[in-house]
Amino acid sequence: MTMSKHCNYLQVLKRNSVDPTPLREAVLRSIAEQTRPLAATEIMAAVQIRTSINKVTLYRILDLFVDKGLVKRLSAGDRAFRYGMGETHHHQDHAHFVCTRCGVMECLEPELFHMDVKKLHIKGKRIINHVDVRFEGICENCRE
Amino acid sequence: MTMSKHCNYLQVLKRNSVDPTPLREAVLRSIAEQTRPLAATEIMAAVQIRTSINKVTLYRILDLFVDKGLVKRLSAGDRAFRYGMGETHHHQDHAHFVCTRCGVMECLEPELFHMDVKKLHIKGKRIINHVDVRFEGICENCRE
DNA sequence: TTCTGAGTTGCAACTCAGTTGCATATATAT
DNA sequence: ATATATATGCAACTGAGTTGCAACTCAGAA
Ligand SMILES: [Zn+2]
Ligand SMILES: [Zn+2]
Ligand SMILES: [Zn+2]
Ligand SMILES: [Zn+2]
Numbered sequence: 556m557t558m559s560k561h562c563n564y565l566q567v568l569k570r571n572s573v574d575p576t577p578l579r580e581a582v583l584r585s586i587a588e589q590t591r592p593l594a595a596t597e598i599m600a601a602v603q604i605r606t607s608i609n610k611v612t613l614y615r616i617l618d619l620f621v622d623k624g625l626v627k628r629l630s631a632g633d634r635a636f637r638y639g640m641g642e643t644h645h646h647q648d649h650a651h652f653v654c655t656r657c658g659v660m661e662c663l664e665p666e667l668f669h670m671d672v673k674k675l676h677i678k679g680k681r682i683i684n685h686v687d688v689r690f691e692g693i694c695e696n697c698r699e
Numbered sequence: 700m701t702m703s704k705h706c707n708y709l710q711v712l713k714r715n716s717v718d719p720t721p722l723r724e725a726v727l728r729s730i731a732e733q734t735r736p737l738a739a740t741e742i743m744a745a746v747q748i749r750t751s752i753n754k755v756t757l758y759r760i761l762d763l764f765v766d767k768g769l770v771k772r773l774s775a776g777d778r779a780f781r782y783g784m785g786e787t788h789h790h791q792d793h794a795h796f797v798c799t800r801c802g803v804m805e806c807l808e809p810e811l812f813h814m815d816v817k818k819l820h821i822k823g824k825r826i827i828n829h830v831d832v833r834f835e836g837i838c839e840n841c842r843e
Numbered sequence: 844t845t846c847t848g849a850g851t852t853g854c855a856a857c858t859c860a861g862t863t864g865c866a867t868a869t870a871t872a873t
Numbered sequence: 874a875t876a877t878a879t880a881t882g883c884a885a886c887t888g889a890g891t892t893g894c895a896a897c898t899c900a901g902a903a
Contacts, residue, residue, distance in 0.1 A: 574870095576880070595860075609882050614861060616880095630774040632831070634889075635860060652825060661825075681796060681805075683836040687776065692827040720851070739889075753853050758890060778860075779889060 562587065571623045581606050582616045583625070591661050592629050592639030592651070631660045632691065654694035661694065706731065715767045725750050726760045727769070735805050736773050736783030736795070775804045776835065798838035805838065 564583045568575040585601035586593060593601070595613060602608045617638055620626035629637045631653045637660045642648050647665040654661075670686050708727045712719040729745035730737060737745070739757060746752045761782055764770035773781045775797045781804050786792050791809040798805075812832060 574879075576869095578881080610860090611862080611883080612881050630776050632774050634778065652827070654825075655828070680839045680842060681798075681834075681836055682842065683796070683834050684799070685835040687833045687835065689831040689833075690825075690827050691829040691831065692825055695824045698824060698826065718850075722852080754889090755854080755891080756852050759852085 567625070571625045573619060573623055573625065577606065578602070578608055578612060579616055579619075581608070582613065583620070586620075586626060586638055587640055589639075591659065592627075592631075592637035594631075594635040594637055596635070598638060629660065629687070630689075631658070632689065633658060650688035650690060652690045652692065652694070654697055655691050656693055656697040659694055659696075663690065711769070715769045717763060717767055717769065721750065722746070722752055722756060723760055723763075725752070726757065727764070730764075730770060730782055731784055733783075735803065736771075736775075736781035738775075738779045738781055740779070742782060773804065773831070774833075775802070776833065777802060794832035794834060796834045796836065796838070798841055799835050800837055800841040803838055803840075807834065 564580045564587070565575040568579055568583065573579060581602045582598060585598050595610075595617065598617070599608065599610060599613055602613070617626065617628070620641075621628045621638075624641045626638050627641045629639060629651060631637050631651075632655075639662065640646050649665040650663045650668040652661045652663055653659070668688060670688070708724045708731070709719040711727065712723055717723060725746045726742060729742050739754075739761065742761070743752065743754060743757055746757070761770065761772070764785075765772045765782075768785045770782050771785045773783060773795060775781050775795075776799075781795075783806065784790050793809040794807045794812040796805045796807055797803070
């Protein structure tokens with residue numbers, strides 16, 4: 556799930572046709588170096604450690620990343636979206652888990668749960684592009 | 700999915716240990732008489748047709764219903780929750796579909812997709828209480 | 844009957860996450 | 874150097890839901 560600390564984020568940005576800027580690199584790095592999707596405020600805090608960034612800029616960068624498929628916007632069942640890395644060859648699609656006690660969202664191993672969207676054209680004349688699977692419960696930490 | 704128009708909502712409230720009041724009945728009816736989960740503003744509008752209701756009261760009634768399991772709070776991938784009827788013997792758990800063009804949320808036939816949460820204790824020491832499956836795509840209306 | 848207290852509703856003001864408009868800064872092209 | 878496009882910042886705004894508190898309702902006690 557985590558990208559290497561030595562990954563060249565500027566390259567990743569270029570490959571995804573995003574003009575590389577210091578702030579964009581910092582935002583991408585903050586998301587990529589995590590094992591779980593983060594809320595915008597958490598990303599904000601992570602970026603602020605090194606660089607100063609305005610929240611509007613952050614949201615605009617997040618929108619851009621989501622648009623380019625670089626990042627995925629996930630709903631955690633509360634009011635704040637979480638942002639995690641998008642799918643790539645070495646980053647498979649996977650389900651997520653949200654702790655209803657502490658609110659933390661965790662990525663689940665892709666093997667634990669997989670669904671083939673292609674096979675779901677069935678029923679009605681809807682076009683299905685994506686499935687979002689969210690497990691809810693109590694995380695390891697909160698079980699005490 | 701829909702409850703009968705002639706269903707006695709006051710009885711339903713009592714069975715779920717909720718003090719029956721005119722507003723609570725109106726809110727429950729507005730949710731129950733739909734084929735899809737509604738946003739709070741939609742429920743508001745539906746109730747307003749017959750009775751006047753304050754939004755704080757509505758949210759408090761929704762919280763109460765969700766608490767009692769009478770109603771389920773669903774995230775549609777946008778910022779507004781949707782509220783649909785909770786599980787009963789004649790209202791099975793089911794997945795939902797959200798149109799990314801018009802934002803409408805639809806209930807999917809329970810047969811289309813079913814998952815047994817009991818079988819998912821696997822992996823890690825998490826306790827899993829619930830699975831939320833949301834399909835995204837283009838609805839029949841928006842395909843034109 | 845009147846009084847009391849729990850439960851219900853309404854109103855104003857607030858929070859929180861995100862957005863809009865517009866001005867400034869930075870980069871790229873001519 | 875000048876023009877154009879893109880990126881960032883700041884203030885004010887929005888939409889969905891929440892909080893605090895006062896007013897109302899209604900069952901049971903005195
Ligand atoms: Zn937890
Ligand atoms: Zn993930
Ligand atoms: Zn649609
Ligand atoms: Zn439903």
